[in-house]
Ligand SMILES: *[C@@H]1O[C@H](CO)[C@@H](O)[C@H](O)[C@H]1NC(C)=O
Protein backbone atom coordinates (compact mmCIF):
# COMPACT_ATOMS: atom_id res chain seq x y z
CA UNK A 1 0.00 0.00 0.00
CA UNK A 2 2.72 2.43 -0.94
CA UNK A 3 0.98 3.84 -4.01
CA UNK A 4 0.21 7.17 -2.33
CA UNK A 5 3.80 7.91 -1.50
CA UNK A 6 4.60 9.71 -4.77
CA UNK A 7 1.34 11.59 -4.48
CA UNK A 8 2.17 12.77 -0.98
CA UNK A 9 5.58 13.83 -2.14
CA UNK A 10 4.02 15.83 -4.96
CA UNK A 11 1.61 17.54 -2.60
CA UNK A 12 4.39 18.38 -0.17
CA UNK A 13 6.59 19.74 -2.93
CA UNK A 14 3.81 21.95 -4.21
CA UNK A 15 3.18 23.37 -0.75
CA UNK A 16 6.86 24.07 -0.21
CA UNK A 17 7.13 25.80 -3.54
CA UNK A 18 3.99 27.90 -3.03
CA UNK A 19 5.08 28.87 0.48
CA UNK A 20 8.24 30.39 -0.95
CA UNK A 21 7.34 31.40 -4.45
CA UNK A 22 4.52 33.45 -5.81
CA UNK A 23 3.09 33.80 -9.31
CA UNK A 24 1.55 36.81 -10.99
CA UNK A 25 -0.12 36.91 -14.41
CA UNK A 26 0.69 40.23 -16.08
CA UNK A 27 -0.33 41.49 -19.52
CA UNK A 28 3.31 40.87 -20.56
CA UNK A 29 3.35 37.28 -19.31
CA UNK A 30 3.48 35.19 -16.15
CA UNK A 31 6.11 35.99 -13.53
CA UNK A 32 7.36 33.91 -10.62
CA UNK A 33 8.70 35.79 -7.61
CA UNK A 34 9.85 34.95 -4.13
CA UNK A 35 9.22 36.38 -0.69
CA UNK A 36 11.16 38.61 1.69
CA UNK A 37 10.29 39.88 5.16
CA UNK A 38 9.82 43.55 5.98
CA UNK A 39 11.36 45.31 8.97
CA UNK A 40 8.17 44.83 10.98
CA UNK A 41 7.62 41.27 9.83
CA UNK A 42 5.26 41.55 6.85
CA UNK A 43 5.65 39.18 3.91
CA UNK A 44 6.93 41.04 0.85
CA UNK A 45 6.15 39.51 -2.55
CA UNK A 46 9.33 40.19 -4.40
CA UNK A 47 9.79 40.05 -8.18
CA UNK A 48 13.40 40.77 -9.00
CA UNK A 49 15.32 40.89 -12.22
CA UNK A 50 12.36 41.43 -14.56
CA UNK A 51 13.62 42.29 -18.02
CA UNK A 52 11.86 45.40 -19.36
CA UNK A 53 13.92 45.96 -22.52
CA UNK A 54 15.94 43.79 -24.86
CA UNK A 55 19.60 43.36 -23.99
CA UNK A 56 21.21 46.65 -25.20
CA UNK A 57 24.18 44.78 -26.64
CA UNK A 58 25.87 44.38 -30.03
CA UNK A 59 23.93 46.44 -32.59
CA UNK A 60 21.73 47.86 -29.80
CA UNK A 61 24.68 49.48 -27.98
CA UNK A 62 24.37 53.30 -28.20
CA UNK A 63 20.80 52.84 -29.47
CA UNK A 64 17.44 53.61 -27.85
CA UNK A 65 16.03 50.77 -25.75
CA UNK A 66 13.72 48.22 -27.38
CA UNK A 67 10.84 47.16 -25.09
CA UNK A 68 10.49 43.45 -24.29
CA UNK A 69 7.90 41.43 -26.14
CA UNK A 70 5.25 39.48 -24.26
CA UNK A 71 6.46 36.02 -23.32
CA UNK A 72 4.97 32.55 -22.98
CA UNK A 73 5.66 30.36 -19.97
CA UNK A 74 6.80 31.64 -16.60
CA UNK A 75 9.50 34.28 -16.18
CA UNK A 76 11.81 33.50 -13.27
CA UNK A 77 12.04 36.71 -11.21
CA UNK A 78 13.51 35.32 -8.02
CA UNK A 79 16.96 36.95 -8.23
CA UNK A 80 18.29 40.43 -9.01
CA UNK A 81 19.63 41.18 -12.46
CA UNK A 82 23.23 42.42 -12.73
CA UNK A 83 24.36 46.04 -12.27
CA UNK A 84 24.96 48.08 -15.40
CA UNK A 85 28.72 48.32 -16.10
CA UNK A 86 30.44 50.64 -13.59
CA UNK A 87 33.63 50.74 -11.53
CA UNK A 88 34.26 48.61 -8.45
CA UNK A 89 30.97 46.69 -8.30
CA UNK A 90 29.89 43.08 -8.85
CA UNK A 91 28.21 41.60 -10.78
CA UNK A 92 28.00 43.79 -13.88
CA UNK A 93 26.73 43.06 -17.37
CA UNK A 94 25.89 45.17 -20.39
CA UNK A 95 22.63 43.18 -20.40
CA UNK A 96 21.32 45.08 -17.37
CA UNK A 97 17.88 46.53 -18.19
CA UNK A 98 15.95 44.89 -15.37
CA UNK A 99 13.50 46.13 -12.76
CA UNK A 100 12.25 44.84 -9.41
CA UNK A 101 8.67 45.00 -8.10
CA UNK A 102 7.74 44.63 -4.43
CA UNK A 103 4.26 44.47 -2.92
CA UNK A 104 2.60 43.12 0.21
CA UNK A 105 -0.88 42.61 -1.21
CA UNK A 106 -1.57 41.01 -4.56
CA UNK A 107 -4.96 41.18 -6.28
CA UNK A 108 -7.02 38.16 -5.23
CA UNK A 109 -9.28 37.79 -8.25
CA UNK A 110 -12.21 39.82 -6.92
CA UNK A 111 -10.36 42.65 -5.27
CA UNK A 112 -7.41 44.74 -6.45
CA UNK A 113 -5.81 46.89 -3.72
CA UNK A 114 -4.57 49.38 -6.38
CA UNK A 115 -1.99 50.85 -4.07
CA UNK A 116 0.09 53.91 -4.87
CA UNK A 117 3.28 53.02 -6.72
CA UNK A 118 6.69 54.45 -5.80
CA UNK A 119 9.35 54.14 -8.51
CA UNK A 120 12.91 54.60 -7.31
CA UNK A 121 15.37 56.09 -9.81
CA UNK A 122 18.78 55.48 -8.34
CA UNK A 123 21.62 57.94 -7.72
CA UNK A 124 25.27 57.51 -8.67
CA UNK A 125 26.14 60.44 -10.95
CA UNK A 126 24.89 58.62 -14.08
CA UNK A 127 27.84 56.22 -13.75
CA UNK A 128 27.31 54.11 -10.61
CA UNK A 129 24.86 52.32 -8.26
CA UNK A 130 21.80 50.33 -9.32
CA UNK A 131 18.23 49.29 -8.54
CA UNK A 132 19.33 45.90 -7.21
CA UNK A 133 17.97 44.90 -3.82
CA UNK A 134 21.37 45.25 -2.14
CA UNK A 135 21.33 48.93 -3.09
CA UNK A 136 17.61 49.62 -2.70
CA UNK A 137 16.23 47.02 -0.29
CA UNK A 138 12.43 47.23 0.09
CA UNK A 139 12.36 46.07 3.74
CA UNK A 140 11.60 49.48 5.32
CA UNK A 141 9.26 51.13 2.84
CA UNK A 142 7.16 47.99 2.39
CA UNK A 143 5.78 48.33 5.92
CA UNK A 144 3.65 51.03 4.28
CA UNK A 145 0.81 50.28 1.87
CA UNK A 146 2.61 51.02 -1.37
CA UNK A 147 4.03 49.10 -4.31
CA UNK A 148 7.74 49.73 -4.89
CA UNK A 149 9.54 49.47 -8.22
CA UNK A 150 13.30 49.88 -8.55
CA UNK A 151 15.11 49.86 -11.87
CA UNK A 152 18.44 49.90 -13.65
CA UNK A 153 19.26 52.23 -16.50
CA UNK A 154 22.38 52.41 -18.67
CA UNK A 155 25.28 54.36 -17.17
CA UNK A 156 28.43 56.18 -18.23
CA UNK A 157 29.32 56.15 -21.93
CA UNK A 158 26.90 53.25 -22.53
CA UNK A 159 24.05 55.39 -21.22
CA UNK A 160 25.07 58.86 -22.28
CA UNK A 161 27.54 58.89 -25.19
CA UNK A 162 26.37 61.86 -27.24
CA UNK A 163 28.06 62.75 -30.47
CA UNK A 164 25.22 64.39 -32.36
CA UNK A 165 24.02 62.48 -35.40
CA UNK A 166 26.13 59.36 -34.76
CA UNK A 167 24.78 59.03 -31.24
CA UNK A 168 22.08 61.45 -30.05
CA UNK A 169 22.46 60.23 -26.43
CA UNK A 170 20.16 60.08 -23.37
CA UNK A 171 19.95 56.26 -23.59
CA UNK A 172 19.84 55.94 -19.81
CA UNK A 173 16.83 58.27 -19.67
CA UNK A 174 15.10 56.52 -22.56
CA UNK A 175 15.60 53.27 -20.61
CA UNK A 176 13.78 54.86 -17.69
CA UNK A 177 10.91 55.83 -19.99
CA UNK A 178 10.57 52.25 -21.27
CA UNK A 179 10.54 51.02 -17.66
CA UNK A 180 7.82 53.57 -16.79
CA UNK A 181 5.75 52.34 -19.76
CA UNK A 182 6.22 48.76 -18.54
CA UNK A 183 4.86 49.89 -15.18
CA UNK A 184 1.79 51.47 -16.82
CA UNK A 185 1.09 48.22 -18.62
CA UNK A 186 1.74 45.73 -15.84
CA UNK A 187 1.62 47.23 -12.36
CA UNK A 188 -2.06 46.53 -11.71
CA UNK A 189 -1.21 42.82 -11.73
CA UNK A 190 0.94 43.48 -8.64
CA UNK A 191 -1.79 45.42 -6.85
CA UNK A 192 -0.45 48.82 -7.93
CA UNK A 193 -2.40 51.78 -9.30
CA UNK A 194 -1.07 52.91 -12.70
CA UNK A 195 -2.94 56.18 -12.11
CA UNK A 196 -0.86 56.96 -8.99
CA UNK A 197 2.82 56.66 -9.80
CA UNK A 198 5.27 58.66 -7.68
CA UNK A 199 8.84 58.90 -8.90
CA UNK A 200 11.43 59.01 -6.14
CA UNK A 201 14.77 59.89 -7.64
CA UNK A 202 17.95 60.76 -5.81
CA UNK A 203 20.85 62.85 -7.10
CA UNK A 204 21.29 61.67 -10.73
CA UNK A 205 17.84 60.09 -10.27
CA UNK A 206 16.44 63.48 -9.25
CA UNK A 207 18.14 65.09 -12.24
CA UNK A 208 16.37 62.47 -14.31
CA UNK A 209 13.00 63.33 -12.81
CA UNK A 210 13.38 67.03 -13.47
CA UNK A 211 13.90 66.06 -17.11
CA UNK A 212 10.95 63.64 -17.18
CA UNK A 213 8.89 66.63 -16.07
CA UNK A 214 9.65 68.37 -19.37
CA UNK A 215 10.18 65.40 -21.70
CA UNK A 216 7.41 64.71 -24.21
CA UNK A 217 8.27 61.02 -24.02
CA UNK A 218 7.44 60.89 -20.33
CA UNK A 219 4.00 62.53 -20.47
CA UNK A 220 1.34 60.65 -18.54
CA UNK A 221 3.76 58.12 -17.06
CA UNK A 222 3.81 59.54 -13.52
CA UNK A 223 1.70 61.71 -11.25
CA UNK A 224 3.84 62.94 -8.36
CA UNK A 225 7.56 63.23 -7.79
CA UNK A 226 10.13 63.34 -5.01
CA UNK A 227 13.49 64.79 -6.04
CA UNK A 228 16.15 64.04 -3.43
CA UNK A 229 19.31 66.16 -3.56
CA UNK A 230 19.37 67.00 -7.23
CA UNK A 231 17.77 68.71 -10.22
CA UNK A 232 19.11 69.40 -13.69
CA UNK A 233 18.46 73.11 -13.25
CA UNK A 234 21.59 74.53 -11.76
CA UNK A 235 24.55 76.62 -12.77
CA UNK A 236 24.32 75.65 -16.42
CA UNK A 237 21.88 74.32 -18.97
CA UNK A 238 22.43 70.90 -20.48
CA UNK A 239 24.88 70.56 -23.39
CA UNK A 240 23.78 69.57 -26.90
CA UNK A 241 26.51 66.93 -27.19
CA UNK A 242 29.47 65.75 -25.15
CA UNK A 243 32.20 65.46 -27.76
CA UNK A 244 35.02 66.22 -25.35
CA UNK A 245 33.90 63.42 -23.05
CA UNK A 246 33.58 61.04 -25.98
CA UNK A 247 37.13 61.88 -27.06
CA UNK A 248 38.39 61.36 -23.56
CA UNK A 249 36.58 58.02 -23.36
CA UNK A 250 38.17 57.05 -26.66
CA UNK A 251 41.65 57.96 -25.42
CA UNK A 252 41.20 56.07 -22.15
CA UNK A 253 40.30 52.81 -23.89
CA UNK A 254 42.72 53.21 -26.79
CA UNK A 255 40.33 54.23 -29.55
CA UNK A 256 40.97 56.97 -32.13
CA UNK A 257 39.64 60.34 -30.92
CA UNK A 258 39.22 61.81 -34.37
CA UNK A 259 35.71 61.95 -35.87
CA UNK A 260 32.42 60.98 -34.22
CA UNK A 261 32.13 58.12 -36.72
CA UNK A 262 35.56 56.70 -35.91
CA UNK A 263 35.03 57.16 -32.19
CA UNK A 264 31.73 55.33 -32.10
CA UNK A 265 32.82 52.55 -34.47
CA UNK A 266 35.73 51.79 -32.18
CA UNK A 267 33.79 52.20 -28.92
CA UNK A 268 31.30 49.62 -30.20
CA UNK A 269 34.08 47.03 -30.12
CA UNK A 270 35.26 47.76 -26.56
CA UNK A 271 34.02 45.36 -23.86
CA UNK A 272 31.29 47.01 -21.78
CA UNK A 273 33.11 46.20 -18.53
CA UNK A 274 36.14 48.08 -19.76
CA UNK A 275 34.03 51.16 -20.47
CA UNK A 276 32.39 50.88 -17.04
CA UNK A 277 35.70 50.45 -15.24
CA UNK A 278 37.23 53.48 -16.92
CA UNK A 279 35.06 55.99 -15.09
CA UNK A 280 37.48 57.12 -12.39
CA UNK A 281 40.01 58.00 -15.09
CA UNK A 282 37.75 60.93 -15.99
CA UNK A 283 38.62 62.60 -12.68
CA UNK A 284 40.75 65.67 -13.10
CA UNK A 285 41.50 66.95 -9.60
CA UNK A 286 41.28 64.57 -6.64
CA UNK A 287 37.75 63.10 -6.80
CA UNK A 288 36.53 65.98 -8.96
CA UNK A 289 34.41 66.41 -10.90
CA UNK A 290 31.90 64.07 -9.21
CA UNK A 291 29.60 64.52 -12.18
CA UNK A 292 30.97 63.39 -15.55
CA UNK A 293 28.42 62.17 -18.11
CA UNK A 294 25.18 64.12 -18.28
CA UNK A 295 21.93 64.08 -20.21
CA UNK A 296 21.87 66.31 -23.28
CA UNK A 297 19.46 68.34 -25.35
CA UNK A 298 19.01 66.42 -28.60
CA UNK A 299 19.13 68.05 -32.00
CA UNK A 300 16.81 66.62 -34.63
CA UNK A 301 18.41 63.75 -36.57
CA UNK A 302 15.11 62.03 -37.23
CA UNK A 303 15.27 60.14 -33.91
CA UNK A 304 12.55 60.34 -31.27
CA UNK A 305 14.22 62.77 -28.85
CA UNK A 306 13.96 62.51 -25.10
CA UNK A 307 14.58 66.23 -24.72
CA UNK A 308 14.73 68.72 -27.58
CA UNK A 309 14.89 72.05 -25.74
CA UNK A 310 17.00 73.29 -22.83
CA UNK A 311 15.30 72.26 -19.61
CA UNK A 312 15.92 75.51 -17.76
CA UNK A 313 14.03 77.45 -20.41
CA UNK A 314 11.17 74.97 -20.44
CA UNK A 315 10.81 75.37 -16.68
CA UNK A 316 11.17 79.14 -16.89
CA UNK A 317 8.28 79.35 -19.34
CA UNK A 318 6.13 76.89 -17.44
CA UNK A 319 6.31 74.08 -20.01
CA UNK A 320 6.55 71.26 -17.49
CA UNK A 321 4.17 68.78 -15.89
CA UNK A 322 2.34 70.46 -13.01
CA UNK A 323 2.23 67.78 -10.33
CA UNK A 324 2.72 67.65 -6.54
CA UNK A 325 6.43 67.74 -5.75
CA UNK A 326 8.63 67.07 -2.74
CA UNK A 327 12.26 68.04 -2.90
CA UNK A 328 15.17 68.95 -0.67
CA UNK A 329 18.75 68.39 0.39
CA UNK A 330 20.84 67.08 3.26
CA UNK A 331 22.64 69.30 5.75
CA UNK A 332 26.14 68.78 4.31
CA UNK A 333 25.81 67.04 0.93
CA UNK A 334 29.29 66.78 -0.69
CA UNK A 335 31.17 68.40 2.23
CA UNK A 336 33.32 65.26 2.38
CA UNK A 337 35.07 66.46 -0.77
CA UNK A 338 36.17 69.57 1.14
CA UNK A 339 37.77 67.32 3.76
CA UNK A 340 39.66 65.55 1.00
CA UNK A 341 40.97 68.88 -0.30
CA UNK A 342 42.16 70.36 3.00
CA UNK A 343 43.80 67.10 4.07
CA UNK A 344 45.77 66.79 0.86
CA UNK A 345 48.49 69.44 0.84
CA UNK A 346 49.11 69.00 -2.89
CA UNK A 347 45.50 69.51 -3.89
CA UNK A 348 45.03 72.40 -1.45
CA UNK A 349 48.07 74.21 -2.80
CA UNK A 350 46.96 73.71 -6.40
CA UNK A 351 43.54 75.07 -5.58
CA UNK A 352 45.03 78.00 -3.69
CA UNK A 353 47.46 78.85 -6.50
CA UNK A 354 44.96 78.53 -9.33
CA UNK A 355 41.45 78.75 -7.95
CA UNK A 356 40.16 80.02 -11.30
CA UNK A 357 41.32 76.83 -12.99
CA UNK A 358 40.23 74.25 -10.42
CA UNK A 359 37.05 75.76 -8.94
CA UNK A 360 34.98 75.22 -12.13
CA UNK A 361 36.08 71.56 -12.14
CA UNK A 362 35.01 71.10 -8.52
CA UNK A 363 31.86 73.18 -8.61
CA UNK A 364 30.49 72.54 -12.11
CA UNK A 365 30.47 75.63 -14.25
CA UNK A 366 31.92 76.80 -17.52
CA UNK A 367 35.69 76.75 -17.77
CA UNK A 368 38.32 79.06 -19.13
CA UNK A 369 36.19 82.09 -20.03
CA UNK A 370 36.33 85.58 -18.53
CA UNK A 371 32.90 84.94 -17.09
CA UNK A 372 34.20 81.77 -15.47
CA UNK A 373 37.04 83.71 -13.85
CA UNK A 374 34.62 86.32 -12.53
CA UNK A 375 32.45 83.59 -11.05
CA UNK A 376 35.43 81.90 -9.38
CA UNK A 377 36.58 85.18 -7.87
CA UNK A 378 33.11 85.94 -6.51
CA UNK A 379 32.76 82.47 -5.01
CA UNK A 380 36.18 82.60 -3.38
CA UNK A 381 35.53 86.05 -2.00
CA UNK A 382 32.10 85.13 -0.61
CA UNK A 383 32.94 81.76 0.98
CA UNK A 384 36.67 81.88 1.64
CA UNK A 385 37.67 85.52 2.07
CA UNK A 386 41.15 86.87 1.41
CA UNK A 387 43.25 84.36 3.32
CA UNK A 388 45.33 81.69 1.57
CA UNK A 389 43.57 78.34 1.68
CA UNK A 390 44.37 76.24 4.75
CA UNK A 391 42.68 73.90 7.19
CA UNK A 392 40.69 76.94 8.23
CA UNK A 393 39.08 76.92 4.77
CA UNK A 394 37.28 73.66 5.53
CA UNK A 395 34.10 75.39 6.60
CA UNK A 396 33.90 77.60 3.51
CA UNK A 397 34.76 74.80 1.08
CA UNK A 398 32.21 72.53 2.78
CA UNK A 399 29.52 75.14 2.24
CA UNK A 400 30.35 75.43 -1.45
CA UNK A 401 30.19 71.64 -1.79
CA UNK A 402 26.80 71.74 -0.14
CA UNK A 403 25.52 74.55 -2.32
CA UNK A 404 26.45 72.90 -5.63
CA UNK A 405 23.69 70.44 -4.74
CA UNK A 406 21.44 72.89 -2.91
CA UNK A 407 21.34 75.67 -5.47
CA UNK A 408 19.95 73.56 -8.36
CA UNK A 409 17.30 72.19 -6.01
CA UNK A 410 16.43 75.68 -4.79
CA UNK A 411 16.22 76.93 -8.37
CA UNK A 412 13.89 74.05 -9.20
CA UNK A 413 11.71 74.97 -6.22
CA UNK A 414 11.61 78.60 -7.28
CA UNK A 415 10.86 77.90 -10.95
CA UNK A 416 8.23 75.26 -10.26
CA UNK A 417 6.43 77.32 -7.63
CA UNK A 418 6.25 80.28 -9.99
CA UNK A 419 4.25 78.41 -12.62
CA UNK A 420 2.58 75.47 -10.90
CA UNK A 421 -0.64 75.56 -8.91
CA UNK A 422 0.24 72.15 -7.39
CA UNK A 423 2.02 72.12 -4.03
CA UNK A 424 5.79 71.82 -3.70
CA UNK A 425 7.13 70.61 -0.36
CA UNK A 426 10.71 71.62 0.40
CA UNK A 427 12.97 70.08 3.03
CA UNK A 428 16.41 69.99 4.56
CA UNK A 429 17.40 66.66 6.10
CA UNK A 430 19.57 67.34 9.17
CA UNK A 431 19.28 64.12 11.17
CA UNK A 432 22.71 62.71 11.92
CA UNK A 433 22.65 59.04 12.81
CA UNK A 434 25.37 56.50 13.52
CA UNK A 435 25.91 55.64 9.88
CA UNK A 436 26.74 57.75 6.87
CA UNK A 437 27.93 57.66 3.27
CA UNK A 438 30.92 59.76 4.40
CA UNK A 439 32.94 59.43 7.61
CA UNK A 440 35.76 61.62 8.83
CA UNK A 441 39.04 60.11 7.65
CA UNK A 442 41.00 58.42 10.42
CA UNK A 443 37.94 57.47 12.46
CA UNK A 444 37.59 53.96 11.02
CA UNK A 445 34.10 54.73 9.73
CA UNK A 446 32.71 55.65 13.12
CA UNK A 447 32.31 59.44 12.94
CA UNK A 448 30.08 60.80 10.16
CA UNK A 449 31.23 64.09 8.62
CA UNK A 450 27.86 65.73 9.14
CA UNK A 451 24.86 64.62 7.09
CA UNK A 452 26.19 63.59 3.71
CA UNK A 453 24.71 63.21 0.24
CA UNK A 454 22.53 60.01 0.27
CA UNK A 455 22.31 59.84 4.10
CA UNK A 456 18.51 60.30 4.08
CA UNK A 457 18.22 57.15 1.93
CA UNK A 458 19.41 55.11 4.92
CA UNK A 459 15.97 55.56 6.49
CA UNK A 460 13.94 54.68 3.39
CA UNK A 461 15.75 51.66 1.96
CA UNK A 462 17.84 48.82 3.37
CA UNK A 463 21.21 49.42 1.68
CA UNK A 464 22.80 46.11 2.56
CA UNK A 465 25.81 46.66 0.33
CA UNK A 466 27.13 49.18 2.86
CA UNK A 467 25.03 49.23 6.05
CA UNK A 468 23.56 46.83 8.61
CA UNK A 469 19.87 46.06 8.83
CA UNK A 470 18.06 48.45 11.17
CA UNK A 471 15.59 46.32 13.10
CA UNK A 472 12.59 47.55 15.11
CA UNK A 473 14.74 48.10 18.22
CA UNK A 474 17.56 49.97 16.52
CA UNK A 475 18.23 53.66 17.23
CA UNK A 476 17.42 54.29 13.54
CA UNK A 477 13.92 52.91 13.94
CA UNK A 478 12.18 56.18 14.83
CA UNK A 479 13.64 57.94 11.81
CA UNK A 480 12.71 55.06 9.52
CA UNK A 481 9.15 55.22 10.78
CA UNK A 482 9.00 58.97 10.18
CA UNK A 483 10.63 58.97 6.73
CA UNK A 484 8.73 55.99 5.33
CA UNK A 485 5.46 57.45 6.66
CA UNK A 486 6.02 60.82 5.01
CA UNK A 487 7.17 59.36 1.71
CA UNK A 488 4.25 56.90 1.58
CA UNK A 489 1.76 59.57 2.63
CA UNK A 490 2.96 61.83 -0.16
CA UNK A 491 2.71 58.96 -2.66
CA UNK A 492 -0.84 58.34 -1.51
CA UNK A 493 -2.21 61.88 -1.14
CA UNK A 494 0.29 64.35 -2.59
CA UNK A 495 0.86 65.83 0.89
CA UNK A 496 3.60 64.46 3.19
CA UNK A 497 2.00 65.66 6.46
CA UNK A 498 1.59 62.72 8.85
CA UNK A 499 -0.58 62.24 11.92
CA UNK A 500 0.83 63.67 15.14
CA UNK A 501 3.40 65.81 13.36
CA UNK A 502 3.60 69.47 12.43
CA UNK A 503 1.61 70.41 9.33
CA UNK A 504 3.91 70.62 6.31
CA UNK A 505 3.18 73.89 4.50
CA UNK A 506 4.07 73.98 0.81
CA UNK A 507 6.72 76.41 -0.42
CA UNK A 508 5.53 79.69 -1.81
CA UNK A 509 7.40 82.63 -3.23
CA UNK A 510 6.51 84.93 -0.35
CA UNK A 511 6.79 82.67 2.72
CA UNK A 512 9.60 80.37 1.46
CA UNK A 513 8.70 77.60 3.91
CA UNK A 514 10.70 74.42 4.21
CA UNK A 515 10.70 71.54 6.68
CA UNK A 516 13.76 70.73 8.66
CA UNK A 517 13.76 66.94 9.03
CA UNK A 518 15.87 66.30 12.12
CA UNK A 519 15.15 64.56 15.43
CA UNK A 520 11.94 66.57 15.14
CA UNK A 521 10.15 68.13 12.20
CA UNK A 522 10.42 71.92 12.27
CA UNK A 523 8.86 74.26 9.73
CA UNK A 524 11.31 77.05 8.83
CA UNK A 525 11.78 79.86 6.28
CA UNK A 526 14.40 81.02 3.80
CA UNK A 527 16.72 78.04 3.36
CA UNK A 528 20.25 79.38 2.73
CA UNK A 529 18.68 82.51 1.30
CA UNK A 530 21.79 84.76 1.26
CA UNK A 531 23.99 82.04 -0.15
CA UNK A 532 21.64 81.18 -2.98
CA UNK A 533 21.19 84.89 -3.76
CA UNK A 534 24.85 84.88 -4.81
CA UNK A 535 24.38 81.84 -7.07
CA UNK A 536 21.28 83.33 -8.67
CA UNK A 537 23.27 86.45 -9.47
CA UNK A 538 26.27 84.52 -10.82
CA UNK A 539 24.16 82.08 -12.83
CA UNK A 540 21.21 83.92 -14.38
CA UNK A 541 18.77 81.70 -16.26
CA UNK A 542 19.54 83.57 -19.47
CA UNK A 543 23.25 84.40 -19.20
CA UNK A 544 24.25 87.02 -21.76
CA UNK A 545 27.46 85.26 -22.76
CA UNK A 546 25.58 82.16 -23.79
CA UNK A 547 22.85 83.81 -25.79
CA UNK A 548 24.51 86.84 -27.37
CA UNK A 549 27.94 85.66 -28.43
CA UNK A 550 27.23 84.85 -32.06
C1 LIG B 1 3.60 32.38 -27.59
O1 LIG B 1 2.64 31.44 -27.96
C2 LIG B 1 1.82 31.86 -29.06
C3 LIG B 1 0.72 30.83 -29.25
O2 LIG B 1 1.23 29.54 -29.15
C4 LIG B 1 2.69 32.04 -30.28
O3 LIG B 1 1.89 32.50 -31.37
C5 LIG B 1 3.78 33.06 -29.98
O4 LIG B 1 4.66 33.17 -31.07
C6 LIG B 1 4.56 32.67 -28.75
N1 LIG B 1 5.43 33.76 -28.39
C7 LIG B 1 6.71 33.59 -28.08
C8 LIG B 1 7.48 34.83 -27.75
O5 LIG B 1 7.24 32.51 -28.08
Ligand SMILES: *[C@@H]1O[C@H](CO)[C@@H](O)[C@H](O)[C@H]1NC(C)=O
Pocket residue numbers: 076077078079
Ligand atom coordinates in the same frame (compact mmCIF):
# COMPACT_ATOMS: atom_id res chain seq x y z
C1 LIG C 1 15.08 30.76 -10.89
O1 LIG C 1 16.33 31.43 -10.77
C2 LIG C 1 17.02 31.12 -9.57
C3 LIG C 1 18.21 32.02 -9.47
O2 LIG C 1 18.92 32.06 -10.65
C4 LIG C 1 17.37 29.65 -9.57
O3 LIG C 1 18.03 29.32 -8.37
C5 LIG C 1 16.09 28.83 -9.68
O4 LIG C 1 16.39 27.48 -9.80
C6 LIG C 1 15.27 29.25 -10.89
N1 LIG C 1 13.96 28.60 -10.86
C7 LIG C 1 13.48 27.93 -11.89
C8 LIG C 1 12.13 27.33 -11.71
O5 LIG C 1 14.12 27.81 -12.92
Ligand SMILES: *[C@@H]1O[C@H](CO)[C@@H](O)[C@H](O)[C@H]1NC(C)=O
Pocket residue numbers: 285286287344345346347
Ligand atom coordinates in the same frame (compact mmCIF):
# COMPACT_ATOMS: atom_id res chain seq x y z
C1 LIG D 1 46.51 63.89 -2.92
O1 LIG D 1 45.80 63.92 -4.14
C2 LIG D 1 46.53 63.43 -5.23
C3 LIG D 1 45.71 63.69 -6.48
O2 LIG D 1 44.46 63.06 -6.40
C4 LIG D 1 46.83 61.97 -5.02
O3 LIG D 1 47.57 61.47 -6.10
C5 LIG D 1 47.60 61.81 -3.73
O4 LIG D 1 47.76 60.43 -3.45
C6 LIG D 1 46.87 62.46 -2.58
N1 LIG D 1 47.69 62.45 -1.39
C7 LIG D 1 47.28 61.93 -0.25
C8 LIG D 1 48.24 62.02 0.89
O5 LIG D 1 46.19 61.42 -0.11
Ligand SMILES: *[C@@H]1O[C@H](CO)[C@@H](O)[C@H](O)[C@H]1NC(C)=O
Pocket residue numbers: 342343390391
Ligand atom coordinates in the same frame (compact mmCIF):
# COMPACT_ATOMS: atom_id res chain seq x y z
C1 LIG E 1 45.28 70.05 8.27
O1 LIG E 1 44.76 69.09 9.18
C2 LIG E 1 45.21 67.76 8.95
C3 LIG E 1 44.54 66.88 9.97
O2 LIG E 1 43.23 67.21 10.12
C4 LIG E 1 46.71 67.69 9.06
O3 LIG E 1 47.12 66.38 8.72
C5 LIG E 1 47.35 68.69 8.12
O4 LIG E 1 48.73 68.70 8.32
C6 LIG E 1 46.78 70.08 8.33
N1 LIG E 1 47.30 70.95 7.29
C7 LIG E 1 47.74 72.16 7.57
C8 LIG E 1 48.21 72.95 6.38
O5 LIG E 1 47.74 72.64 8.68
Ligand SMILES: *[C@@H]1O[C@H](CO)[C@@H](O)[C@H](O)[C@H]1NC(C)=O
Pocket residue numbers: 444
Ligand atom coordinates in the same frame (compact mmCIF):
# COMPACT_ATOMS: atom_id res chain seq x y z
C1 LIG F 1 38.55 49.35 12.38
O1 LIG F 1 37.43 48.56 12.72
C2 LIG F 1 37.62 47.19 12.42
C3 LIG F 1 36.30 46.48 12.65
O2 LIG F 1 35.72 46.93 13.84
C4 LIG F 1 38.75 46.65 13.28
O3 LIG F 1 38.95 45.29 12.98
C5 LIG F 1 40.03 47.43 12.97
O4 LIG F 1 41.05 47.02 13.82
C6 LIG F 1 39.79 48.92 13.15
N1 LIG F 1 40.95 49.62 12.68
C7 LIG F 1 41.46 50.67 13.32
C8 LIG F 1 42.67 51.32 12.66
O5 LIG F 1 41.00 51.11 14.34
Ligand SMILES: *[C@@H]1O[C@H](CO)[C@@H](O)[C@H](O)[C@H]1NC(C)=O
Pocket residue numbers: 418509510
Ligand atom coordinates in the same frame (compact mmCIF):
# COMPACT_ATOMS: atom_id res chain seq x y z
C1 LIG G 1 8.85 86.24 -5.93
O1 LIG G 1 9.39 86.98 -4.87
C2 LIG G 1 10.40 87.88 -5.22
C3 LIG G 1 10.87 88.56 -3.95
O2 LIG G 1 11.22 87.61 -2.99
C4 LIG G 1 9.88 88.90 -6.23
O3 LIG G 1 10.94 89.71 -6.68
C5 LIG G 1 9.28 88.16 -7.42
O4 LIG G 1 8.68 89.08 -8.29
C6 LIG G 1 8.25 87.15 -6.97
N1 LIG G 1 7.79 86.42 -8.11
C7 LIG G 1 6.51 86.14 -8.29
C8 LIG G 1 6.18 85.39 -9.55
O5 LIG G 1 5.66 86.42 -7.52
Ligand SMILES: *[C@@H]1O[C@H](CO)[C@@H](O)[C@H](O)[C@H]1NC(C)=O
Pocket residue numbers: 512525526529
Ligand atom coordinates in the same frame (compact mmCIF):
# COMPACT_ATOMS: atom_id res chain seq x y z
C1 LIG H 1 12.81 85.63 4.73
O1 LIG H 1 13.37 86.48 3.76
C2 LIG H 1 12.54 87.57 3.41
C3 LIG H 1 13.25 88.35 2.33
O2 LIG H 1 13.53 87.53 1.24
C4 LIG H 1 12.28 88.42 4.63
O3 LIG H 1 11.36 89.44 4.29
C5 LIG H 1 11.67 87.55 5.74
O4 LIG H 1 11.57 88.31 6.93
C6 LIG H 1 12.54 86.35 6.00
N1 LIG H 1 11.84 85.50 6.94
C7 LIG H 1 12.44 84.96 7.98
C8 LIG H 1 11.57 84.16 8.89
O5 LIG H 1 13.62 85.11 8.20
